[in-house]
Amino acid sequence: MLNKLLVIKILILTFFFCFTAGPHVVVENYGNWKTLSFASKSAYVTGLWDGYIVFFGKELGEKYNDNCSNDHITRVSDLVEIVDSLYQQEINRNLSPGTLLREKGLQYLCGN
Numbered sequence: 001m002l003n004k005l006l007v008i009k010i011l012i013l014t015f016f017f018c019f020t021a022g023p024h025v026v027v028e029n030y031g032n033w034k035t036l037s038f039a040s041k042s043a044y045v046t047g048l049w050d051g052y053i054v055f056f057g058k059e060l061g062e063k064y065n066d067n068c069s070n071d072h073i074t075r076v077s078d079l080v081e082i083v084d085s086l087y088q089q090e091i092n093r094n095l096s097p098g099t100l101l102r103e104k105g106l107q108y109l110c111g112n
Contacts, residue, residue, distance in 0.1 A: 030093035038080065045079045048098050074109065082108050 027033050027044060036044065079101065086092045086100045086108060095103075 027098075028096050030087045033083070033087060033097055041080045041083070042076045044097065045083060045101065046076050048101055049076075049079060052102060078109065079105065 027036070033041070082105050083097045083100055086104055092100055092104075
């Protein structure tokens with residue numbers, strides 16, 4: 001019985017250590033961004049955009065509707081292109097893609 005408890009405790013500890021060691025990507029600036037493939041950039045930007053919709057849903061929707069026409073469709077490739085274009089400016093290179101997308105993305109996207 002004591003051996004079973006010890007084995008269970010070791011398995012639980014192993015599970016928690018392995019669970020927290022999973023892969024994740026943190027992109028803090030242009031240096032990290034330029035190393036990503038287009039597929040990785042797309043996945044990263046999709047996660048950012050979905051997170052912004054969840055956290056700033058009503059506010060973001062109103063800002064988007066005010067700045068953009070109703071005919072405009074935003075695609076993931078558009079968002080990646082926006083971040084890439086903003087990173088071409090030297091002043092933006094120390095900012096994260098999340099900050100660029102949140103602070104400057106809608107203005108760039110909608111031409112405002």
